[in-house]
Structure formats: C-alpha cells, structure tokens
Amino acid sequence: MLKAEITKLTVSDVRFPTSLEQHGSDAMHTDPDYSVAYVVLDTDTSLKGYGLTFTVGRGTEIVVCAVQALSTLVIGKTLEEIVSDFRGFYRLLTNDGQMRWIGPEKGVIQLATAAILNAIWDMWAHAEGKPLWKLLVDMDPRQLIRCIDFTYITDALTEQEALDILEKANKGKQEREDQMLKEGYPAYTTSCAWLGYSDEQLTQLCSAALDEGWTRFKVKVGADLQDDIRRCRLIRNMIGPENKLMIDANQRWDVSEAISWVSRLAEFRPLWIEEPTSPDDILGHAAISKALAPLGIGVATGEQCHNRVMFKQFLQASALQFVQIDSCRVGSVNENLAIILMAAKFKVPVCPHAGGVGLCELVQHLILFDYISVSASLDNRMCEYVDHLHEHFKSPTVIRNAHYIPPKDPGFSCEMLESSVQKHQFPHGEVWRRILGQKHSPII
Numbered sequence: 001m002l003k004a005e006i007t008k009l010t011v012s013d014v015r016f017p018t019s020l021e022q023h024g025s026d027a028m029h030t031d032p033d034y035s036v037a038y039v040v041l042d043t044d045t046s047l048k049g050y051g052l053t054f055t056v057g058r059g060t061e062i063v064v065c066a067v068q069a070l071s072t073l074v075i076g077k078t079l080e081e082i083v084s085d086f087r088g089f090y091r092l093l094t095n096d097g098q099m100r101w102i103g104p105e106k107g108v109i110q111l112a113t114a115a116i117l118n119a120i121w122d123m124w125a126h127a128e129g130k131p132l133w134k135l136l137v138d139m140d141p142r143q144l145i146r147c148i149d150f151t152y153i154t155d156a157l158t159e160q161e162a163l164d165i166l167e168k169a170n171k172g173k174q175e176r177e178d179q180m181l182k183e184g185y186p187a188y189t190t191s192c193a194w195l196g197y198s199d200e201q202l203t204q205l206c207s208a209a210l211d212e213g214w215t216r217f218k219v220k221v222g223a224d225l226q227d228d229i230r231r232c233r234l235i236r237n238m239i240g241p242e243n244k245l246m247i248d249a250n251q252r253w254d255v256s257e258a259i260s261w262v263s264r265l266a267e268f269r270p271l272w273i274e275e276p277t278s279p280d281d282i283l284g285h286a287a288i289s290k291a292l293a294p295l296g297i298g299v300a301t302g303e304q305c306h307n308r309v310m311f312k313q314f315l316q317a318s319a320l321q322f323v324q325i326d327s328c329r330v331g332s333v334n335e336n337l338a339i340i341l342m343a344a345k346f347k348v349p350v351c352p353h354a355g356g357v358g359l360c361e362l363v364q365h366l367i368l369f370d371y372i373s374v375s376a377s378l379d380n381r382m383c384e385y386v387d388h389l390h391e392h393f394k395s396p397t398v399i400r401n402a403h404y405i406p407p408k409d410p411g412f413s414c415e416m417l418e419s420s421v422q423k424h425q426f427p428h429g430e431v432w433r434r435i436l437g438q439k440h441s442p443i444i
C-alpha cells in the first residue's frame with residue numbers, strides 16, 4: 001500500500017447553511033456557514049486519502065484555489081516517499097520558494113497545507129489499517145520526531161527534548177490506551193450557548209445537555225456586557241457550582257477592555273476566557289493572563305494561532321494557560337505534534353478547539369495521542385465538542401457520557417458522505433441552488 005502513487009487531487013467547496021439558525025455564532029462571526037475545503041487524493045491503487053480544512057463560508061473558494069496551487073507538489077509522489085521523509089515533505093509544501101511569499105506558514109496557504117496534509121495522514125492511517133490516533137500511539141518516537149519541522153522552535157524545544165518527553169511517557173502507555181477505550185476522553189459542550197441563541201433556546205439546550213451527562217459548558221460572550229451577565233448567570237444557575245463554565249469572546253476586545261469586562265464576569269467563576277483579544281497579540285494575552293490570575297481565570301487561545309512559532313512565543317511569555325490546538329488551522333498533524341510537545345515541555349494543558357464542521361472528528365485523534373503518548377494527565381484537560389453536522393461523515397464522532405470514544409475505523413475520520421458533498425457544493429449543489437434561488441436570502 002505504501003507504494004501507491006498519488007495520481008489526482010480533487011478539492012471541493014462544501015458549505016452548510018448554519019447561519020440560518022445561528023449555529024456557531026459568536027461576537028465576531030455573527031453568521032457563520034460552517035464549510036470545508038474538502039480534498040480527495042486518488043492513487044494508482046484502491047487506496048485513497050480524504051482531508052479537509054475548516055472555514056466559515058465566504059472565502060472558501062480562495063482556500064480551494066490555494067489547495068490547487070499546492071497540488072503540483074503532491075501529485076506523482078508515492079505515499080512511501082512522503083512518509084519516509086515527512087519532515088522534508090512538510091517543508092516542501094510550506095517552503096516552496098515562490099508560494100511561501102503568500103504565507104509563510106500562515107493564513108490561507110497554511111489552511112490549504114492543512115487540508116492536503118490531513119489527507120496524507122488519512123491515507124497513511126488507511127494504509128496501516130489503523131485509526132490515526134493508534135498509528136501515532138504505536139509509532140516509534142524517533143519516527144514521530146522525523147515528522148516534525150523543528151525550524152524556529154529549537155530555542156524552546158530541541159529534538160532531543162521532544163524525544164525524551166515521548167520516551168518518558170512510554171511508562172503506563174498501555175494502561176492509558178485501555179482507559180481511553182473504556183471511558184473515552186473528557187469533553188465539554190459549546191453548542192448550548194452560541195451568541196445568536198435566545199435565552200429560551202439556551203435554557204432548553206442546557207437542560208437537555210445536563211440530562212445527557214454534560215458537566216462542562218462554554219458560553220459565547222463579548223457583544224454586550226449586560227447580555228453576558230444575564231446569560232452567564234442563567235447557565236451558572238442551571239449547571240450549579242460544581243460544573244465547569246468557560247467563556248469565549250472570539251477576539252472582541254482591546255487588552256484593558258478584556259480585563260475589565262472579564263472581571264465583571266468573575267462572579268460566575270469561568271475557568272478560562274478564550275480569545276479575549278487579537279490572536280496575534282502575545283504580549284496582550286500575557287498582560288490579560290497576569291491581571292486575571294488573581295481571579296482564578298486562565299486565558300485560552302489557539303483556534304486562530306497561525307503556527308508553532310506563535311505557540312512557542314505564547315508559551316515562552318506565559319500568555320496562555322490552555323493551549324487550544326486546531327486540526328485544520330496549522331500544518332496538520334506534523335505541526336500539531338510540535339505544539340503538543342512544546343505544551344508538555346512548558347507544562348500547559350492542551351484543550352483542543354473543535355467548534356466547526358469536522359473539527360471534532362479530526363482533533364479527537366490528536367488529543368487521544370496527547371494523553372496516551374505525551375501528557376499522561378487529564379488534569380484541567382478536556383476537548384471541545386459541538387453537536388452539529390456529524391451526520392455528514394462516514395465515521396462520525398461517538399460521544400458517551402460526555403466523553404469522546406476513540407474511533408475504531410482506519411483513517412483520520414475526514415471522509416464525508418458523497419451525497420452530502422454533492423448536495424452542499426457551493427454554489428451549484430442542490431442545497432445552495434435552493435437557498436440562492438430565494439430572493440432576499442439572508443446569506444447573499
């Protein structure tokens with residue numbers, strides 16, 4: 001299977017009209033249509049690879065274009081050539097002498113890189129007949145290290161240190177894998193409290209979630225302080241003093257505003273404030289972290305953090321207390337391995353971001369790897385879950401008692417149902433023809 005040669009890359013613009021019901025809405029993204037640039041790699045054998053990157057609607061066509069631009073670097077390669085020097089292949093994609101100018105390693109081009117590399121990892125896991133988390137867990141630490149590009153991060157984490165972290169975590173690995181298979185990985189839910197939901201909806205969804213066994217809840221904040229106070233009070237009263245509450249402002253504030261706004265919400269005892277300000281403002285996050293620490297509130301960020309270099313600086317500056325890796329924002333598994341290992345070195349918990357379509361499916365593999373092979377801890381750790389659009393995936397996430405149950409099917413859980421892809425293609429799929437055909441649609 002490793003000898004398979006990639007013969008074709010197909011990329012589609014697939015969008016779901018979630019904005020019609022305000023699913024996924026926050027203080028900055030008030031009308032997201034959860035979307036993906038969806039990649040299918042064909043080979044000269046029956047082996048295929050499926051990958052995606054997440055977007056929120058308009059602009060997905062630009063990511064599709066970037067994937068097409070990168071495709072020339074992929075077609076004609078065998079899986080073996082790629083994975084036997086995965087670090088080299090990562091650099092080939094991210095350091096093309098001309099295309100790196102439109103990055104480097106950030107923005108649209110990095111989203112496109114993620115979609116392609118996610119498809120390669122999916123193909124590799126398929127070739128080995130394992131779910132991706134298991135492929136990673138079983139991999140020799142030296143081989144894992146050879147998948148990572150350490151350029152620009154050796155002042156924070158050397159290859160030797162990364163290897164030491166992995167080797168140290170060898171102890172107890174089997175027990176942790178067994179525990180995960182039995183109990184699953186702890187999750188929190190965001191889908192009760194999107195910003196555009198009414199108080200009635202919030203109450204109803206939160207009460208249903210409590211019935212299902214959820215104990216950790218995230219609430220969107222940042223548009224209006226009085227609304228935030230009312231909504232946080234409502235949720236805290238419903239979930240009681242013991243359950244966990246997190247708040248997420250999606251980059252809405254300046255630094256001093258973030259500190260004063262969150263101080264007003266401190267009475268509801270949020271565990272963290274997520275993305276309080278610009279995702280690029282490392283020193284701003286450090287100032288917010290310092291100001292909120294006495295209130296027992298941490299800072300979480302990562303869903304729009306460009307790359308490992310940014311994460312390095314966040315960690316070096318003590319600018320975050322929760323690392324929110326994202327399976328589609330940075331350079332796929334390769335770059336997330338670097339981030340997970342840096343977080344371990346700095347002893348900061350990883351709590352992945354998954355608010356989007358497909359993000360839960362993908363990131364569960366990475367957090368299972370983090371627990372089994374790196375951190376060996378569940379302290380202050382949980383993985384985000386949103387209850388939207390799983391029905392479009394061939395191997396959707398399985399949640400039991402508010403825990404992610406490890407996927408068993410081979411691959412990276414990226415494959416979507418062909419019928420879903422067809423129907424939701426933008427703008428010619430049946431769903432969009434219908435919506436765009438209606439005059440005065442809120443989406444146009």
Ligand SMILES: C[C@H](O)[C@@H](O)[C@@H](O)[C@H](O)C(=O)O
Pocket residue numbers: 023024025026029032056190248250303353354355356384
């Ligand atoms: C537009 C999206 O739904 C975001 O609001 C979402 O990813 C969010 O920040 C999250 O943390 O889940």
Ligand SMILES: [Mg+2]
Pocket residue numbers: 248250274275303353355
């Ligand atoms: Mg968020």
